[in-house]
Structures are given as structure tokens and as C-alpha cells.
Amino acid sequence: MKVLVAVKRVVDYNVKVRPKPDGSGVDLANVKMAINPFCEIAVEEAVRLKERGVADEVVVVSVGPTQAQEQLRTALALGADRGILVEAEADLEPLAVAKVLKAVCEREQPGLVILGKQSIDGDNNQTGQLLAALLGWGQGTFASEVVVEGDRVRVTREVDGGLQTVSLRLPAVVTTDLRLNEPRYASLPNIMKAKKKPIEVTRPAELGVDVARRTELLGVEPPPARKGGIKVADVAELVDKLRNEAKVIG
Amino acid sequence: MSYDLTDDQRQIREAVLKHCAQFSDDYWLELDEKGEFPFDFHRSMAEAGWLGIAMPESVGGAGLGITEAAIMMQAVAESGGGMTAASSIHGPVFSLEPIVRFGTPEQQQRMIPPILRGEQKMCFAVTEPNVGLDTTRIRTRAQRVEGGYLVNGEKIWITNAHVADKIMLLARTTPLEACKRKTEGLSLFFTDLDRRHVETRLIPKMGRHAVGSNMVFITDLFIPEEDRIGAEGEGFRIILQGLNPERILLGAEAVGLGRVAIKKAAQYARERVVFDRPIGMNQGIQHPLAKCWAQLEAANLMVMKAASRFDQGLDCGVEANAGKYLAAEAGFEACHTAMLTLGGMGYAKEYHVERYLREVLIPRIAPVSPHMILNFIAEKVLELPKSY
Numbered sequence: 001m002k003v004l005v006a007v008k009r010v011v012d013y014n015v016k017v018r019p020k021p022d023g024s025g026v027d028l029a030n031v032k033m034a035i036n037p038f039c040e041i042a043v044e045e046a047v048r049l050k051e052r053g054v055a056d057e058v059v060v061v062s063v064g065p066t067q068a069q070e071q072l073r074t075a076l077a078l079g080a081d082r083g084i085l086v087e088a089e090a091d092l093e094p095l096a097v098a099k100v101l102k103a104v105c106e107r108e109q110p111g112l113v114i115l116g117k118q119s120i121d122g123d124n125n126q127t128g129q130l131l132a133a134l135l136g137w138g139q140g141t142f143a144s145e146v147v148v149e150g151d152r153v154r155v156t157r158e159v160d161g162g163l164q165t166v167s168l169r170l171p172a173v174v175t176t177d178l179r180l181n182e183p184r185y186a187s188l189p190n191i192m193k194a195k196k197k198p199i200e201v202t203r204p205a206e207l208g209v210d211v212a213r214r215t216e217l218l219g220v221e222p223p224p225a226r227k228g229g230i231k232v233a234d235v236a237e238l239v240d241k242l243r244n245e246a247k248v249i250g
Numbered sequence: 251m252s253y254d255l256t257d258d259q260r261q262i263r264e265a266v267l268k269h270c271a272q273f274s275d276d277y278w279l280e281l282d283e284k285g286e287f288p289f290d291f292h293r294s295m296a297e298a299g300w301l302g303i304a305m306p307e308s309v310g311g312a313g314l315g316i317t318e319a320a321i322m323m324q325a326v327a328e329s330g331g332g333m334t335a336a337s338s339i340h341g342p343v344f345s346l347e348p349i350v351r352f353g354t355p356e357q358q359q360r361m362i363p364p365i366l367r368g369e370q371k372m373c374f375a376v377t378e379p380n381v382g383l384d385t386t387r388i389r390t391r392a393q394r395v396e397g398g399y400l401v402n403g404e405k406i407w408i409t410n411a412h413v414a415d416k417i418m419l420l421a422r423t424t425p426l427e428a429c430k431r432k433t434e435g436l437s438l439f440f441t442d443l444d445r446r447h448v449e450t451r452l453i454p455k456m457g458r459h460a461v462g463s464n465m466v467f468i469t470d471l472f473i474p475e476e477d478r479i480g481a482e483g484e485g486f487r488i489i490l491q492g493l494n495p496e497r498i499l500l501g502a503e504a505v506g507l508g509r510v511a512i513k514k515a516a517q518y519a520r521e522r523v524v525f526d527r528p529i530g531m532n533q534g535i536q537h538p539l540a541k542c543w544a545q546l547e548a549a550n551l552m553v554m555k556a557a558s559r560f561d562q563g564l565d566c567g568v569e570a571n572a573g574k575y576l577a578a579e580a581g582f583e584a585c586h587t588a589m590l591t592l593g594g595m596g597y598a599k600e601y602h603v604e605r606y607l608r609e610v611l612i613p614r615i616a617p618v619s620p621h622m623i624l625n626f627i628a629e630k631v632l633e634l635p636k637s638y
Contacts, residue, residue: 034264073261185269188299188312191261 001111001148001170003046003055006101007039007075009068010121019220025091026121026220035071038116040078041176044183045146046114047079054148057081059108063088063100069199076194077186083199084108088211094122096204096211098130103207105135110171112153117142117175128175138168142177253551255321262303262318263325269298270329275602278334281460282605287413288338288460291331296368301342304495306350309362315561316495319343320502320553327506330602333609336503337409337461342366344495345374345418348438348488352480361440365416373414373443375405375466376489383622385420386432386486390468392421392439398474399423399439404467407616411450411464417443419473420485436485439473447471457608494560494570496617501553501570501577504613508546508577508584511606512539515588518595535591542584549576568631575623578614585610 011017011026012034020027035043049055060075061084062068072083086100105113118125132139140146140155144163147154148170157164158177186194204211232238242249255263273291281288295301304319305311312318323343327336342365349361364370381387390403401421411417417440424435448471450464480488516539519530529535553576556569585607589596596603614620628634 070257070261073257077261077265185272185298186265187297188262188265188303190299191265192312192314195258 001049001055002057002059002108003049004101004105004108004110004113005039005042005046005058005060005075005080006097006113006115006127007043007060007062007068007071008036008116008119008121009033009062009064009071010036010119013037013120019222023219023221025217033067033070035074036116036119036121038118038120038176038178039071040075040116040183041178041180042114042116043075043078043080044181045143045174045176046112047184048181049112049146049148050079055112059084059110061086061101061104063092063097063204065089069201072199073194074186076197076199077191078184079190080197082197085199085201086207087201087203091217092211093213093215094124094126095130095214096209097127098134099209100204100207100211101127101131102134103209105131105171107207112148112170113137113173114146115173115175117177128173132173135171135173138166138172139174140166140168140172141175143174144177144179146174146180259318259321262314263321266300266322266325267329269294269300270326270331270335273329273331273335275330278331278460279599279602279605282334282457283459283599285459285462287410287462288331288334291335292338292371293368295326295339296342296366299366301339301368302366304343305346305362305366309350309358310366311362315557316344316498317554317557317561319495320498320557323499324502324506324550327503328509329506330510332507332510332606333458333503333612334460336499336506337458337612340499341372341374341410344499345372345492347492347495348418348479349440351491352438352484352488353440357440357476357479361416370415371410371413372416372418372440373408373411373464374418375408375411376420377405377407379404379406379465383618385489386436387426388420388422388436390419390421391425392423392437392473394423395472398472398477399437401439401468401471401473404465406465407453408450408464408466409461411443411448411466412452412462414443417441417448417466418479419468420489423482423485433486435483437482438479438485438488439477440479441471441473441477444471456611457605458612493617494556494566497570497574498553498557498560498566500613500617501549501556501574504574504577504581504610505546505550505553507606507610507613508542508581511581511585511588511603511610512542512546514601514603514606515539515591518592518601529591538587539591542580542587545580546577546584549573549580553577568627571618571623571626574613574618575620578610578620581610582607582614 012032018027046058050058058080060080062072063086115128142158143155144158145156151170152167154167302311303314307313323336365372378388392399392401419439423437429435449467452462519535522529553573556566556573559566588603589607595601629636
């Protein structure tokens with residue numbers, strides 16, 4: 001079975017992001033970029049499926065700028081077999097990414113697609129669901145366990161207040177939650193091997209996908225700075241302020 | 251002329267930083283307090299294949315250059331592991347080179363892979379009491395006997411000798427008096443550190459307590475002929491080849507340690523509020539840290555220039571020495587400035603910078619003192635008369 005994994009280039013999770021002075025977006029100049037952590041978990045899961053003999057090929061695909069090749073290389077160093085970069089402007093909407101991935105799926109015919117549940121930059125949590133809908137495949141989102149059983153995949157989902165287990169017919173789309181696995185660290189020999197693995201570069205137009213934006217970004221602003229607290233004299237004053245100023249109690 | 255890392259080099263740096271992030275500041279603090287070798291760290295780096303970064307693929311290495319090794323060792327130090335982390339893996343990263351260049355294929359296959367896989371640890375034993383940097387005067391004697399040599403002598407400042415399985419040893423095979431030139435008559439060996447004949451004693455010292463430095467006493471140690479690296483009498487010439495890489499790596503590590511020190515200091519300065527404002531708002535705090543940053547990055551350019559020249563097969567003695575000197579001085583000032591930035595808290599172990607300050611003295615002194623480097627530059631570059 002072929003497993004397709006989508007990876008996104010995002011600002012490293014350790015970086016404290018800042019809006020551009022004109023509020024037109026997040027300032028990405030000289031900012032450390034990395035593979036989206038949920039996507040890394042997706043790569044790890046696919047590689048483990050391959051190591052268990054369930055998958056025979058792991059293909060990673062990224063839709064993004066030329067530099068997203070770095071993230072594809074990282075994924076290849078973790079054990080993926082080959083990469084596909086669909087070169088596009090950096091900031092695509094989830095629907096556009098899902099359409100591109102659909103086109104890639106139609107060409108590659110994977111048995112399973114694994115994506116991160118969301119990217120830590122946009123936090124949209126849409127691409128996996130949109131992709132499953134566009135393909136007409138089943139979806140198992142927020143996975144904390146993935147077990148392939150014959151022509152089905154059993155996915156344990158992290159839902160509010162507990163776990164839900166679903167069984168999907170393959171091919172299917174799975175999105176990863178934080179506790180699915182702990183990604184390995186790339187070893188030097190695997191980094192060296194990754195350099196020789198192929199990365200194919202294509203463009204949305206070549207896949208016949210229109211990625212034009214349907215929404216317009218109006219502005220980005222930082223959260224308000226935290227204000228200092230106040231001291232209250234007694235419990236009565238506290239209750240009064242909670243009721244009449246903060247309005248958090250009735 | 252490019253002053254930036256290539257994509258591949260950046261990937262190495264990031265992968266090493268990420269790997270090292272498994273080992274927290276508290277891990278290093280605890281080991282330093284206990285004086286315990288970082289076995290977990292050493293094992294994990296070996297298992298992930300990092301020890302062989304500059305070794306050929308034929309012996310299980312990655313076949314990369316000293317530039318990549320320097321980038322890696324810098325990231326190791328910069329991760330907060332400092333000289334403790336760096337010195338725990340330093341030996342395998344650079345000091346096996348003589349076996350690659352001068353060893354037989356049989357020796358290479360027998361000696362190198364177990365070290366790179368982390369199954370065996372090694373130490374590098376050259377320096378001796380009383381002779382200091384005057385290496386040709388070392389007194390450890392390897393006498394010809396049936397099938398090999400019998401060795402007696404003393405070594406000092408031998409990192410990791412107390413935990414090592416193997417020793418790379420420089421000893422005199424022909425007495426100094428019988429040699430035409432003092433650089434002749436020394437031979438290099440790589441052999442079992444047989445504790446029945448080798449006693450190691452840890453030297454109580456200022457810092458890097460987790461990675462011990464030892465006095466080593468060798469009594470009637472038999473070394474078989476097949477453990478000699480290169481021809482008899484060629485040992486000095488052989489180890490000379492490794493001096494520049496060692497300086498380059500130490501320089502890169504010093505920059506790494508300086509970087510983490512000023513990072514910690516800047517973080518503290520942003521958060522520490524005194525007189526109703528963060529202390530980092532004061533130029534008296536900002537300017538020393540900014541100056542440290544500039545000095546570290548400038549020093550790093552010289553270190554990387556030396557590494558790049560080495561990898562191209564060009565002479566790099568002057569650059570390697572100057573780079574080590576600049577990096578160590580900049581690293582020292584950075585660690586010292588970090589401590590002053592943290593004030594009293596900087597003196598407390600839990601803020602880590604006091605450990606960095608104790609450790610940064612190592613690249614300042616070793617493997618060659620700043621005085622000898624300045625002598626070298628005065629003589630070789632400025633064509634001044636030799637002063638010693």
C-alpha cells in the first residue's frame with residue numbers, strides 16, 4: 001500500500017511571531033521555519049506503517065514555496081521515500097490545498113492519506129476534512145491510534161471528553177492528533193540518504209487546479225498586551241468587581 | 251564567496267539542535283553536579299550516526315568535512331550542552347583521522363566502527379607533565395619487544411581516559427638523542443586501554459565535571475605491532491594533521507557556548523523587572539550583550555573560513571589558530587557578560603551561566619594557549635623573530 005503524507009512549511013513553534021508593522025500579515029523575514037509539528041507526526045506514522053510492512057511506499061507532498069523543499073527533505077530524512085513539491089504562493093487557503101492534494105491523490109492512487117489535524121500557523125483544521133469530502137473517501141480525524149486491518153483502517157479519535165473509534169474503508173484520509181506518536185530524530189545517515197531521494201516539482205496549473213483565493217485577509221494584529229492586576233481590600237470588593245466590572249458572575 | 255550555510259549545512263545544524271533538545275539544561279546541570287559522564291547523550295548521538303560525521307562512508311561515517319563537523323559541534327555546545335556535551339563526543343568526531351589517513355584498511359575496519367557506533371569510548375593521549383606544548387620532548391617510551399612494544403610513561407589532561415576502552419597514544423620509539431631531528435622517533439598507537447597496566451586518576455578541576463580529565467600512568471603496557479598507526483617514527487608528523495581540525499572544532503564550540511550564554515542573558519534581561527522596567531531596557535545591559543553577539547559572529551566567520559580551507563585541502567594553520575583564539579576570547583566575554591547580566595542570579599547554579607563560564611575557560615586554554623597562538627601569528631604572518 002502506498003501512503004501519501006502532506007507536510008506544511010510553517011514558522012517554527014519556538015518562534016514568537018509578530019505581525020508586520022502595517023498589519024498585512026505575519027512578519028516572516030529571517031524567521032526560522034520548520035515542518036508543522038502535526039505533519040511531522042503524520043510522517044512518523046506513515047514511516048512506522050512502512051516499518052511494520054503495512055505500507056510499501058511513503059510519498060510526502062507539500063504545497064507551498066520553493067523553500068518547502070527543506071521540509072520535504074526533513075520528511076525524507078525521517079524515512080519517507082520520495083517527495084512532491086507543488087510550488088505555489090506561500091499562503092494558500094485550505095480549500096486550494098485540498099484541491100491540489102486531491103489532484104495528487106488521483107495521480108498517485110494512495111491507499112491512505114495522512115495529514116496533520118491542523119497547521120500551527122493558520123489553525124484552520126480544514127484541509128483533511130475538505131480533502132476527504134472532495135475525494136469522497138472516509139475520514140478519521142484527530143487520530144490517536146491508527147491500525148490498518150485488511151482493506152479497512154481503524155482510527156481512534158480524540159474527541160471532547162473521551163475517545164471515539166471509527167472503522168473506515170480504504171482508501172481513506174486520516175488526520176493526526178498530538179498523542180498519535182512521538183516523531184523520531186533524524187539520524188545523520190538518514191539525512192545523507194535523503195539527499196539522494198527524488199523530489200518532483202510541479203505547479204497547481206500543471207495539475208489543473210485553480211488556487212485563486214476566495215477570501216481576502218483584512219488585517220493581522222497582536223493580542224492586547226497583558227495589563228497589570230489590581231489589589232482588592234476584601235472579599236466583598238472582589239465579588240463586586242467580578243459581578244459588575246468583569247461580569248463573570250451573575 | 252558565500253558567508254552563509256548551505257541548505258544541507260543548515261539541515262545538519264537544525265537536526266543536531268533538535269536532537270540535543272532532548273537533553274535539557276537540568277540534565278547537564280545534574281551531571282555537572284554529580285560528575286557523571288553523559289552516557290545517555292553519548293549513546294544517542296552515536297546511535298543517530300553523528301559521531302561519524304567527518305569519517306569516510308567506508309568505515310560507517312557520513313563522509314562530510316570538518317566544516318560540517320564544526321557546524322555540528324557548535325550546535326551541540328549551543329544547545330546548552332556546552333563543553334560537557336561537546337567533549338563527551340569530541341574524540342570520535344576528529345581524532346580518528348590519523349587512522350583514516352595512515353592506518354591500513356584492516357586497522358580502519360577494526361578500530362573505527364565500534365567507536366562510531368558508541369560501543370567503545372576512546373581517549374587521545376599526547377600531553378605529558380613537564381613538557382607542556384613542547385610535544386617532541388614527551389618521555390613516554392615504547393620499547394621494541396617481540397611482536398610489538400612495551401610502553402612506560404605518564405600522560406596528563408587526558409579527557410575521558412577513566413571511561414575509555416581505547417587509547418590513542420603518542421610515545422617515543424627512538425630516544426631523542428638518537429634522532430637527527432627532534433620531530434622524529436615518535437610513534438602513534440591505537441590500542442586497548444588495559445587497566446591492569448594503565449592507571450587513570452581524575453584531576454579535580456574548575457568545570458566540566460561530567461567529562462573528566464585524567465592523569466594517566468602507563469606501566470609495562472604491551473602494544474602489538476598491528477596497533478601502530480602509520481610507520482614507526484612518523485607519529486609526530488601524523489598527529490600534526492589533526493591539530494588544525496581540533497582548533498577549528500574547539501573554536502566552533504566556544505562560539506556555540508557564547509551564543510547560548512548571551513541568549514540566556516537576553517532572555518533574563520527581557521523578563522527581569524527592576525525599578526519598574528525590564529533591565530534589558532537599559533543600554534548598560536544591551537550594549538555589552540550586543541557587542542558579544544558581534545564578536546561571536548565575527549569569530550565564527552574566521553573559524554568557518556579555516557574549516558572551509560581545510561576541507562579544500564588548503565593551508566589553514568593561521569586561520570585555524572586565529573579562529574580558535576578569537577572564538578575563545580569572544581566566548582569567554584559572552585559567558586562573563588551573561589553572568590554580569592544576571593547579577594546575583596548568574597552566580598547561582600540553577601541559571602546555568604556560571605557553568606558556561608567555568609566551561610568556556612577550556613577552549614580558551616586548550617588545545618593551545620592564546621599566548622602560543624599569538625606567537626605563531628607573529629612569527630608566521632608578521633614575520634617577527636621567534637620569541638621562545
